[in-house]
Amino acid sequence: MEEYMGGISMFAGSFAPKGFMMCDGRPLQVQNYQALFSLLGTTYGGNGQTTFRVPNLTGRTPIGAGRGTGRTSRELGETGGAEQVTLTERELPAHGHEARSDLPVSRSLGNTGAPSGNRLARSDDVDIYAESTGGQMAVETTIGDAGGSAPHDNMPPYLAINYVIAVRGTYPQRP
Structure with a gap:
């Protein structure tokens, strides 16, 4: 043929x-x-x-021209795509990053101003650390931005x- x-x-x-x-x-x-x-x-x-x-x-990888059901219309000769992409914040799924820690605390009144080796304590005055043991206080915080915004490969396996x-x-x- x-x-x-x-x-x-x-x-x-x-x-x-x-x-x-x-x-x-x-x-x-x-x-x-x-x-x-x-x-x-x-x-x-x-x-x-x-x-x-x-x-x-x-x-390049060829794709069919036209518009399939639920697909984006592609004109004959149209090109697009990228071998590498850098995702923007808007393209990432909504999410949060949490960090938890236990902070040693004391129920006693503070009796020293030196934090080293001591625990956070109640304060009626200035000294807010105590040498005696006490409980734990949960601390919750939000972690700042992460990532380097470097492009990553966007290619499937190929021959x-x-x-x-x-x-x-x-x-x-x-x-």
Whole structure:
């Protein structure tokens, strides 16, 4: 079966077979590829007078054009996505960070101003530490911001392979 002109195939070789070109975004002269230009136009670039481009699938994953149920509409030739992303605070799920600690305290009146080795105590005056043992006081606090905002990889597992476009072949009939 002969390929349709403009059809794209995966090819595991390191070259484009006869009648095909790599889908690498290269510019072509309209006068040399008039039939292919009539199919692609300037969808993938070029000035439309003397040049047009084949699709550039180098480092890209193709997706279907159009709008599927519950999907975002994608125009033929549209590109998007990023290999790395940096999430913003707005993109993170709402969450909090808590820290808990037990702080030794005393029920006695404070009898020293030195905190080292002593416990927080009641104060009727200035001395707020006591040498005697007492209970524990729960302390709750909120931790500040964390993270470095560095971009992270956004790529699923992949296998690099060549995409080729048929520049010769059967001209597809329109319905």
